[in-house]
Amino acid sequence: MPVGGGGTKGRKKFTQKGGNRHFNNEEEILRQQDEIKKQREAEENESSEDEATGASSAPKAPKKGASSDESDSSDDSDDEKPIKGVRGLVGQVANPNRVVQKNKKLKDLTFDTPAPTAAAAATGGAPVAPQALNRKEREALEAERKKAEYLKRHARGETEEAQSDMARLAIIRKQREEAAKKREDEKKAKEAKDAVKK
Template identity: 40%
Template structure:
């Protein structure tokens, strides 16, 4: 029966590294370490001074081997107290700005509404005028009925 049961074996077979290739890679790595070690020994003092100034966080995994240029990635830099400007105006978020604009627009509308310059205010005033006229007419009719009743 084939590996993997009735359905058959899916996937690749195992591949083993060639021992000659492993030896060649080991030699190349040792040569790099020997050459790199000689250069590092002469400049170890200058590296110690610069490493304390840079203070880059320890890189994990492959990050140390590959330089990544990501414009969206923002590094967290802490500001010193002397660098912070207290007098600078605080930038509002989009929601805060929209909320303030909405409040100002509402205040403007209410001011115009009280002055009677908005369409809604005009419609309200017209409705009120009609109601006043109807009430006056009703009051006159009542007066006439009273006078008519008293006259009998």
């Protein structure tokens, strides 16, 4: 039965509404800490005695309540004993799917400079080494090239969008010319009418 009360059924583990709460007593906590300190002191005394006699060939198992730091120090003192189980295999077995990149030294690297190509020589530019681009970079360059080509064709009026724009602009220009002509005619008619009245 959980500390928080009977059946938890979908609630958090120890919190039942209105249920009693369990708190540790301060005296009990202090007593446990004192016991841990005494165990540590006893282990330190035993280890110092063993080091003095030199009879310690195998580390003693850490007592209940000992910290992980002490168990690590006892493992460090005895490197001769092989680790059993899966932990021992972890360092020995290499994953064939994992590619480990070794650090390369600068002096070991070779930089091959290709001979100038005909295109580079014709433009007068420096030779450019062909680079192996990844897929994203290739697609980005291709998209940029297509966009530049499209803008050039659009400026020359060869695209469908440019042709429709030009047709629309021609219609608007024609409408404006007709409106200007109509205003001019109305202005002349008004001037003629004013001249007749005077």
